[in-house]
Amino acid sequence: MTNALIKTENLSVEFPLGGGLFNKRTLKAVDNVSIEIPQGAFVGVVGESGSGKTTLGRALLNAVPITSGSASYDDGEEQFDLTKMSATDLKAYRRRAQLIFQDPYAALSPRMTVRDIIAEPLDVMGLTASREETDTRVREIAAKCRLNLEHLRRYPHAFSGGQRQRISIARALACNPRFVVADECVAALDVSIQADILNLLKSLQHDMGLTFMFISHDLSVVAHTCDFVVVMYHGKIVESAPTRELFAAPKQDYTKRLLDAIPSLDPDHRIRA
Amino acid sequence: MSLIDVKNLSVQFKTDEGLITAVEDVSFSLAPGEVLGLVGESGSGKSVTAKSMMKLNPPNAIYAPECRIDLHLDSGPVDVMALKRPRDMEIVRGGAISMIFQEPMASFAPAITIGKQMVEQLLIHTDLNKKQAKDLSIEMLDRVGILEPATRFNQYAFELSGGMRQRAMIAMALSTKPKLLIADEPTTALDVTIQAQVLDLMKDLVAEFGMGIVFITHDLSVVAQTADRVAVMYLGRIMESGPVREVIRHPAHAYTRGLLNALPKLDDLDAPLTPIPGDIPSPLERPSGCVFHPRNPELKPGSRYETERPPLTEVSPGHFAAIFPEDVPGQP
Ligand SMILES: Nc1ncnc2c1ncn2[C@@H]1O[C@H](COP(=O)(O)OP(=O)(O)OP(=O)(O)O)[C@@H](O)[C@H]1O
Ligand SMILES: Nc1ncnc2c1ncn2[C@@H]1O[C@H](COP(=O)(O)OP(=O)(O)OP(=O)(O)O)[C@@H](O)[C@H]1O
Ligand SMILES: [Mg+2]
Ligand SMILES: [Mg+2]
Numbered sequence: 088m089t090n091a092l093i094k095t096e097n098l099s100v101e102f103p104l105g106g107g108l109f110n111k112r113t114l115k116a117v118d119n120v121s122i123e124i125p126q127g128a129f130v131g132v133v134g135e136s137g138s139g140k141t142t143l144g145r146a147l148l149n150a151v152p153i154t155s156g157s158a159s160y161d162d163g164e165e166q167f168d169l170t171k172m173s174a175t176d177l178k179a180y181r182r183r184a185q186l187i188f189q190d191p192y193a194a195l196s197p198r199m200t201v202r203d204i205i206a207e208p209l210d211v212m213g214l215t216a217s218r219e220e221t222d223t224r225v226r227e228i229a230a231k232c233r234l235n236l237e238h239l240r241r242y243p244h245a246f247s248g249g250q251r252q253r254i255s256i257a258r259a260l261a262c263n264p265r266f267v268v269a270d271e272c273v274a275a276l277d278v279s280i281q282a283d284i285l286n287l288l289k290s291l292q293h294d295m296g297l298t299f300m301f302i303s304h305d306l307s308v309v310a311h312t313c314d315f316v317v318v319m320y321h322g323k324i325v326e327s328a329p330t331r332e333l334f335a336a337p338k339q340d341y342t343k344r345l346l347d348a349i350p351s352l353d354p355d356h357r358i359r360a
Numbered sequence: 361m362s363l364i365d366v367k368n369l370s371v372q373f374k375t376d377e378g379l380i381t382a383v384e385d386v387s388f389s390l391a392p393g394e395v396l397g398l399v400g401e402s403g404s405g406k407s408v409t410a411k412s413m414m415k416l417n418p419p420n421a422i423y424a425p426e427c428r429i430d431l432h433l434d435s436g437p438v439d440v441m442a443l444k445r446p447r448d449m450e451i452v453r454g455g456a457i458s459m460i461f462q463e464p465m466a467s468f469a470p471a472i473t474i475g476k477q478m479v480e481q482l483l484i485h486t487d488l489n490k491k492q493a494k495d496l497s498i499e500m501l502d503r504v505g506i507l508e509p510a511t512r513f514n515q516y517a518f519e520l521s522g523g524m525r526q527r528a529m530i531a532m533a534l535s536t537k538p539k540l541l542i543a544d545e546p547t548t549a550l551d552v553t554i555q556a557q558v559l560d561l562m563k564d565l566v567a568e569f570g571m572g573i574v575f576i577t578h579d580l581s582v583v584a585q586t587a588d589r590v591a592v593m594y595l596g597r598i599m600e601s602g603p604v605r606e607v608i609r610h611p612a613h614a615y616t617r618g619l620l621n622a623l624p625k626l627d628d629l630d631a632p633l634t635p636i637p638g639d640i641p642s643p644l645e646r647p648s649g650c651v652f653h654p655r656n657p658e659l660k661p662g663s664r665y666e667t668e669r670p671p672l673t674e675v676s677p678g679h680f681a682a683i684f685p686e687d688v689p690g691q692p
Contacts, residue, residue, distance in 0.1 A: 245375060278580065307624040
């Protein structure tokens with residue numbers, strides 16, 4: 088039995104909703120979520136748009152304040168209580184836990200070359216001793232993400248959507264994190280590069296013992312890559328099961344509806360919602 | 361009569377490293393009430409093609425002199441290539457053409473609520489008054505499946521989840537009831553149930569008043585669910601085009617077969633995911649002959665495809681592929 092890398096109990100995240108000064112309504116984006124993510128697992132998170140998937144991921148990365156409940160990280164070497172993080176803790180945690188963004192357009196600074204974008208986390212965290220070491224590391228990770236030397240000299244605006252996503256994956260993985268939240272990280276990719284990136288993420292899971300929280304609305308992708316699937320609806324986890332089990336025998340109505348809505352490749356089998 | 365005719369579209373970009381060919385000799389037409397799917401790998405020129413239809417490419421874009429784009433709007437024909445400034449396009453298209461951009465954040469100004477932005481463009485492009493524009497905006501948010509649309513109307517883009525932002529963008533694009541919708545990866549951030557709902561709404565508008573859609577996506581299942589015809593692009597060229605049923609069931613080009621092959625299949629979870637072999641070449645090193653030849657696993661060394669550019673050959677009625685006639689499947 089492997090240890091839980093991430094563990095939450097009754098985790099909630101609330102946002103203030105607009106409205107008057109005296110009428111302070113809040114929105115419970117994540118509602119009493121209890122989850123354990125074992126070390127080395129590839130956990131899929133699926134569910135309705137707006138159900139709190141991104142917010143849950145951001146809470147686990149300590150990128151959004153946790154309103155109530157507990158959340159912790161423990162990789163055997165370092166432990167963090169995600170509800171009580173000092174600035175030093177946060178700095179250390181950034182090395183361990185990284186995000187791959189949903190929107191490859193918003194994520195990349197237009198004034199930096201691809202080389203500098205990938206190198207930035209290494210420089211900021213002081214993980215490499217010299218420019219040569221940084222360059223070597225950047226080239227290694229870039230090659231893994233299928234970016235060549237010529238790409239490294241260019242600026243992100245000269246890349247198409249899919250190419251940019253590979254850049255942001257390379258950037259997230261440059262500091263050798265243990266835990267990666269991948270938020271719709273293949274949604275912008277074409278099917279071929281998607282297959283390529285998924286194979287890459289899986290090999291990183293096995294070779295580097297990486298743990299993934301893989302947020303996706305693409306159920307065929309989740310079925311092929313994740314070991315375990317969590318279904319969210321209105322801020323809550325409504326069902327969670329090993330992938331095969333969930334796809335073979337969904338228990339909750341919402342999960343069934345979700346599986347029924349998967350678009351078919353057969354043009355004569357058009358569905359209406 | 362068609363809604364838009366694109367003929368011999370070629371677009372290059374001037375960059376520090378040299379000229380990049382983004383689109384080469386692309387032609388297609390779209391009739392009212394028709395949905396054309398545009399698919400292809402990253403960097404194949406789909407977005408540049410879409411932006412060309414409204415002359416929205418950045419200033420470093422060079423359009424080849426022979427290319428023509430003709431729009432046939434109720435207000436009269438428009439020669440898109442003759443438009444000088446982006447403002448001219450704004451005036452011409454009124455509310456008749458809407459574009460959903462691939463960059464969701466770029467479509468909303470960060471400091472203005474989404475409701476205000478929706479209302480503003482309705483006031484510019486329609487005869488509605490402020491109250492009607494607001495009601496219609498909220499109705500459209502509701503129709504794309506956004507709960508509590510009146511609350512969301514008053515929020516900023518950053519306060520919405522990725523999928524809500526994308527739906528708000530779709531609601532805004534559809535609210536003027538455009539004749540032509542150019543939708544660039546419009547459903548990438550949507551869960552499948554909401555995606556189905558949004559696709560239904562688009563199909564309803566197609567049926568209701570003959571909206572034509574150019575639908576760009578990398579998801580071939582979405583194309584199968586929505587499009588009448590599909591064009592498959594690679595490195596700026598159309599590799600194959602035709603009725604969606606024909607192209608998906610009987611793909612004639614090795615590139616189309618590669619794309620279909622790369623899809624994760626739900627009925628076999630153990631099957632490995634197979635990307636198309638090889639890398640997409642740098643845009644500065646365009647392969648000769650068939651641009652796909654270096655990655656085509658079906659070709660033998662020394663084949664014609666290495667040096668000669670194959671023509672678009674009709675393989676069945678209305679179904680074309682960039683292959684030499686002797687390679688049409690089913691030929692002796
Ligand atoms: N402003 C620009 N300057 C230079 N090159 C550009 C510019 N815009 C696009 N390109 C190049 O043109 C080619 C086509 O890009 P385009 O964005 O149309 O691809 P796409 O098919 O939409 O890809 P994706 O599926 O990733 O969105 C790419 O090689 C891209 O790098
Ligand atoms: N910064 C914020 N301020 C206010 N509300 C927010 C903020 N971020 C998220 N929310 C709200 O929290 C809820 C959950 O959003 P979240 O982004 O986690 O959903 P999601 O499951 O990732 O959806 P999607 O699949 O569309 O990306 C939504 O109602 C959203 O509007
Ligand atoms: Mg999200
Ligand atoms: Mg694009």
